[in-house]
Amino acid sequence: MNIALLSFSAIPDDARVRRHGDALMAAGHDVIAIGLPGGRAMAPSWALKEIAPIAPEGALRPLLRAWRIGRMALCRMVPGLADAIYWGQAQHRAMYDAASVLDADVFVANDWLTLPIASRLAAERGKPYLYDSHEYAVEEGADRRLWRLLVSPYVRAMEARHIHGAAVVMTVADGIARLMRRDHGLLVDPVVVRNVVPSNLQPFRPCGAVIDVLYQGLLRADRGLDTLIRSVPAWRPEFRLRIRGPGEPAVVERLKIQAMAAAPDRIVFDPPVSPLDMIAAANRSDLGIHPIPPTSNQTRYCLPNKFFEYAMAGLALCVSDSVEMSALMRLHGLGEVITADTTEAIARAVNSFDRDRIDACKRNAIEAARQLSWERESVKLVMAFEQLRTGY
Numbered sequence: 001m002n003i004a005l006l007s008f009s010a011i012p013d014d015a016r017v018r019r020h021g022d023a024l025m026a027a028g029h030d031v032i033a034i035g036l037p038g039g040r041a042m043a044p045s046w047a048l049k050e051i052a053p054i055a056p057e058g059a060l061r062p063l064l065r066a067w068r069i070g071r072m073a074l075c076r077m078v079p080g081l082a083d084a085i086y087w088g089q090a091q092h093r094a095m096y097d098a099a100s101v102l103d104a105d106v107f108v109a110n111d112w113l114t115l116p117i118a119s120r121l122a123a124e125r126g127k128p129y130l131y132d133s134h135e136y137a138v139e140e141g142a143d144r145r146l147w148r149l150l151v152s153p154y155v156r157a158m159e160a161r162h163i164h165g166a167a168v169v170m171t172v173a174d175g176i177a178r179l180m181r182r183d184h185g186l187l188v189d190p191v192v193v194r195n196v197v198p199s200n201l202q203p204f205r206p207c208g209a210v211i212d213v214l215y216q217g218l219l220r221a222d223r224g225l226d227t228l229i230r231s232v233p234a235w236r237p238e239f240r241l242r243i244r245g246p247g248e249p250a251v252v253e254r255l256k257i258q259a260m261a262a263a264p265d266r267i268v269f270d271p272p273v274s275p276l277d278m279i280a281a282a283n284r285s286d287l288g289i290h291p292i293p294p295t296s297n298q299t300r301y302c303l304p305n306k307f308f309e310y311a312m313a314g315l316a317l318c319v320s321d322s323v324e325m326s327a328l329m330r331l332h333g334l335g336e337v338i339t340a341d342t343t344e345a346i347a348r349a350v351n352s353f354d355r356d357r358i359d360a361c362k363r364n365a366i367e368a369a370r371q372l373s374w375e376r377e378s379v380k381l382v383m384a385f386e387q388l389r390t391g392y
Contacts, residue, residue, distance in 0.1 A: 219247025
């Protein structure tokens with residue numbers, strides 16, 4: 001089949017889209033993706049098309065944005081407004097225009113932002129489309145009160161309008177699948193294809209005198225990094241924090257200022273590495289940490305790339321009390337769960353480790369990585385497309 005992957009992301013750096021494209025090409029399909037420019041990593045071996053950046057709206061941008069968001073909030077009472085709001089945005093039309101010239105047998109909407117495009121193209125061509133929700137869409141910005149009030153009704157309306165036409169609905173975790181089925185009255189749970197990483201087993205590396213605690217991933221305000229940094233002074237002296245990843249310059253600068261105030265000699269910021277090098281880079285650390293606050297269903301059921309990256313890198317893990325992550329932590333003996341979104345809880349979780357326990361968890365992670373591999377997980381993805389191809 002000719003498969004078109006649509007995503008408002010820089011495809012070379014989008015781990016999930018990239019994995020899916022690789023697996024589908026290996027299964028014998030022709031793959032092309034349409035995404036945004038700006039990727040840092042090497043382009044994939046399958047075809048990639050980037051939409052041109054949209055010119056800024058100039059001096060009227062704040063007014064236009066306020067008008068758009070105000071209309072989004074009205075979708076709570078008038079869901080039918082959602083399509084008009086969506087197609088009024090130039091970037092959405094640009095993605096549609098780029099995809100409309102493709103000779104595709106199936107269109108794949110990666111996240112809700114491309115769902116209306118895939119739905120429209122499929123209807124025009126008489127072809128099926130697949131919806132892959134990378135998050136719990138209606139709460140993806142739930143950490144911000146204004147987003148919950150103003151934007152969430154629009155997202156819910158867009159998803160509700162187009163999800164039922166999808167031949168296959170897919171997502172990243174069992175809990176999110178159940179929520180999506182409940183929200184939209186789906187007949188079956190969405191197919192769950194977890195963010196498991198390709199097999200890249202790393203050597204066991206015992207702890208040294210300094211225990212390197214690693215946060216590797218996007219540096220964003222909703223990742224709990226402020227609280228993580230403030231917790232470091234309460235860690236035992238052998239622990240050091242390493243933060244590695246890309247982020248908006250203002251966010252990165254604010255985090256660095258907080259680090260200088262909290263523990264300047266114990267916190268290091270590394271530049272981001274290519275997604276293809278993240279596992280090997282992580283292996284040089286000892287303990288992978290992810291303190292994202294579980295304050296909404298979006299974070300309560302999250303099962304992110306970095307959980308599997310840390311395990312594949314052979315690290316002990318220290319992660320927030322997400323239902324999905326906690327279950328895997330217990331099953332495989334990977335480390336410690338952070339029980340609350342506080343500096344005290346983070347420090348308590350980090351300080352629960354000694355070198356012997358970290359080394360034991362590292363060995364468990366290396367063993368778990370043999371099971372938690374993309375080579376196993378990708379079978380579900382390939383099977384979904386095979387069923388589309390054969391009609392069964």
